Amino acid sequence: MARRQGTTGDPQAIAERTRLAGKIAAQINADGLRTTEIPGLTLYRHSAPTACASAAYEPRLTVYAQGKKRVDLGTTKYLCDEGSFMVSAVDLPVVSQVLAATPERPILGLLLKLEMPTVRRILSEEEFSQTAETADAHGMAVGAASIELLDACSRLVDLLNAPQDVAFLSGLVQREIIYRLLRSPQGKHLRAIATLGEQSHRTAKAVTWLRMNYAKPLRVEELAAMANMGLSTLHHHFRAMTAMSPLQYQKRLRLHVARERMIMEGLDAASAAFEVGYESASQFSREYSRFFGRPPMRDVRGQRGGSVAAIDAA
Numbered sequence: 001m002a003r004r005q006g007t008t009g010d011p012q013a014i015a016e017r018t019r020l021a022g023k024i025a026a027q028i029n030a031d032g033l034r035t036t037e038i039p040g041l042t043l044y045r046h047s048a049p050t051a052c053a054s055a056a057y058e059p060r061l062t063v064y065a066q067g068k069k070r071v072d073l074g075t076t077k078y079l080c081d082e083g084s085f086m087v088s089a090v091d092l093p094v095v096s097q098v099l100a101a102t103p104e105r106p107i108l109g110l111l112l113k114l115e116m117p118t119v120r121r122i123l124s125e126e127e128f129s130q131t132a133e134t135a136d137a138h139g140m141a142v143g144a145a146s147i148e149l150l151d152a153c154s155r156l157v158d159l160l161n162a163p164q165d166v167a168f169l170s171g172l173v174q175r176e177i178i179y180r181l182l183r184s185p186q187g188k189h190l191r192a193i194a195t196l197g198e199q200s201h202r203t204a205k206a207v208t209w210l211r212m213n214y215a216k217p218l219r220v221e222e223l224a225a226m227a228n229m230g231l232s233t234l235h236h237h238f239r240a241m242t243a244m245s246p247l248q249y250q251k252r253l254r255l256h257v258a259r260e261r262m263i264m265e266g267l268d269a270a271s272a273a274f275e276v277g278y279e280s281a282s283q284f285s286r287e288y289s290r291f292f293g294r295p296p297m298r299d300v301r302g303q304r305g306g307s308v309a310a311i312d313a314a
Contacts, residue, residue, distance in 0.1 A: 010147070012147055013083065013144075013145075013146075013147050013150070014083070016147050016150035016151055016154070017065055017066075017082060017083040017145070017150055018065075019150075019154055020063070020065040020110070020150050020153055020154045020157070021065035021066040021082070021108050023154055023157040023158065024043050024045070024065055024066075024108040024109070024110060024157060025045070025066075025106075025108055027043055027157060027160055028043045028044075028045045028108075029045075030045070031045055031046050031047055031106070032044075032045065032046075033111075033314060036160055037160065037163060037166060038156065038159060038160065038166055038170045039170065040112055040113035040115070040174065041110070041111070041112055041113075041156060041170075041174075042110075042111040042112075042113075042314075043108075043109070043110060043111070043157075044062075044107070044108070044109040044110070044111060044314035045106050045107070045108055045109075046067075046098050046101050046106055046107050046314075047101055047102060047103045047106040047107075048098070048101055048102065048103070049097075049098050049099060049100065049101060050097055050098040051097065052072075052095050052096070052097045053095065053096055053097065054093070054094075054095055054255070054256040054259055054260075054292070055093075055094050055095070055096055055256070055314075056091060056092070056093050056094075056211075056253065056256055056257070057088040057091065057092045057093075057094055057140075058088070058091055058113065059088060059089055059090060059091070059113070059114040059116065060087075060088055060111055060112060060113050060114050061085060061086070061087050061111070061112045061114060061177065061178075061181055062080075062085060062086045062087075062088075062109055062110070062111050062112075062314065063084075063085045063109060063110045063112075063145055063149070063150070063153050064080045064081065064082055064083070064084050064085070064086075064107070064108075064109050065082060065083070065108045065109065065110065066082045066105060066106065066107060066108040067082060067098065067099075067100050067101045067105070067106060067107025067108060067109075068080065068081050068082065068098075068099040068100035068101075068107070069096060069097065069098050069099060069107060070096065070097050070099055071086065071094050071095070071096045071140075072094060072095040072096070073092055073094050073139075073140050073242070073243045073244075074242065074243025074244040074248070075243060076140075076243045078140065078142045079099075079142075080142055083144060083145055083150075084142055084143065084144055084145060085142070085143055085144075085145045085149065085181075085186075086140065086141070086142050087114075087140070087141050087142075087143075087181060087186055087187075087189070087190055088139060088140045089114070089137070089139050089140070089189055089190045089193040089194070089204070090139040090193060090204050090207045090208065090211075090241060090242070091207060091208060091211040092139050092140060092242060093249065093252040093253045093255075093256045094140075096314075109314055110153055110156075110157065111314060112156075112174065112177060114178070114190070116194055118174075118175070118178060119178060119182070119190065119194045120194050120195075120196070122175065122178055122179055122182065123182070123191060123194060123195065128182065128191065136200075136236075136237065136240035136241075137188070137189045137192035137193050137200035137203075137240065137241055138189045138240065138241060138243075139189070139193070139204075139207070139241040139242050139243075140243075141186035141189050141190075142186070143184050143185060143186040146180060146184065148180050149177065149180040149181065149184070152173055152176045152177045152180055153177060155173050156170065156173045156174065156177065159173070193241075199229070199233075199237055200237065200241070202227045202228055202229060203227060203229075203234070203237040203238055203241050204241065205226070205227055206223050206224075206226060206227040206229075206234060206238060206246070207238070207241060207242060207249070209223065209226060210223065210246060210249060210250055210253075211253065214250055214253045214254055214257065214276065214277065215254070215275070215276050215277035216277065217277070218246060218247060218250050220234070220235075220246050220247070223246055234246075250277075251287065252291070254276040254277055254278065255276075255287065255288055255291050255292070257276050258272040258273060258275070258276045258278075258284070258288070258296075259272075259288075259292065259296075259299070259300070261275065261276075262296060262297075262300045263300055263303055268297070269281065269284065269285060269288075269295075269296035269297055270284075272284075272296070273285075284296070
């Protein structure tokens with residue numbers, strides 16, 4: 001299944017997106033990620049297409065001002081054109097690939113971490129008081145960025161040129177960005193996951209527990225009890241939210257973390273396998289080869305020296 005969104009043909013929307021791309025490009029002149037002085041804001045640039053890269057996405061908003069990228073979550077493929085945004089409302093193991101980028105026209109993005117307490121405070125206000133829950137909330141969604149959302153993102157990037165204003169204004173602009181996101185058609189998924197007591201929120205708690213305890217043996221019955229759900233209900237909502245079963249989620253997260261540690265820390269395959277919870281190094285090697293297309297150490301040798309392509313946080 002493929003889901004695709006990008007900038008509409010509205011000239012004003014295109015102008016806003018182009019303006020944001022120029023501001024991001026002025027702030028990051030080398031490939032990779034730039035953690036900015038604004039809490040929660042990271043800028044992203046890459047000047048060439050990449051191979052598929054594994055990543056673990058935290059709750060966040062990503063706005064693509066230029067270029068094209070694909071993000072695979074389970075069997076669902078999200079195609080992000082320039083002028084689109086992606087919201088991930090829970091921790092998700094994904095595979096991503098830059099599809100369109102050149103040195104003259106690199107892919108440019110803005111990443112904003114989503115703090116759920118802030119989201120809930122906004123949802124508690126009258127404008128959202130009668131919003132109904134989405135029956136099956138998705139942990140990830142893609143949409144076309146509105147003119148208002150693009151404008152707010154531009155103003156947030158502008159604050160990097162006015163450090164004296166960051167402490168007072170950045171929180172206000174981020175609050176507006178979250179408001180615009182919640183008001184978008186894709187915001188219903190974030191609203192459902194952030195709303196305390198709803199099934200989607202309880203499912204998100206199970207996802208978070210599994211993300212924090214991926215190396216432990218998985219007992220789905222205990223996971224369902226923790227979420228206060230029946231086993232079949234948990235499976236249904238977990239798959240709707242993550243495009244995976246709990247076991248598939250754990251397996252992909254383990255493989256991602258193991259790959260990251262082999263590349264970044266120099267662990268051998270057996271050590272990485274045991275550290276992420278595998279009891280059999282041969283089983284780890286089989287599953288790794290099936291998922292990444294190459295045996296662990298051959299894959300790692302091919303990826304070292306290119307950390308942006310190997311472990312893609314954007």
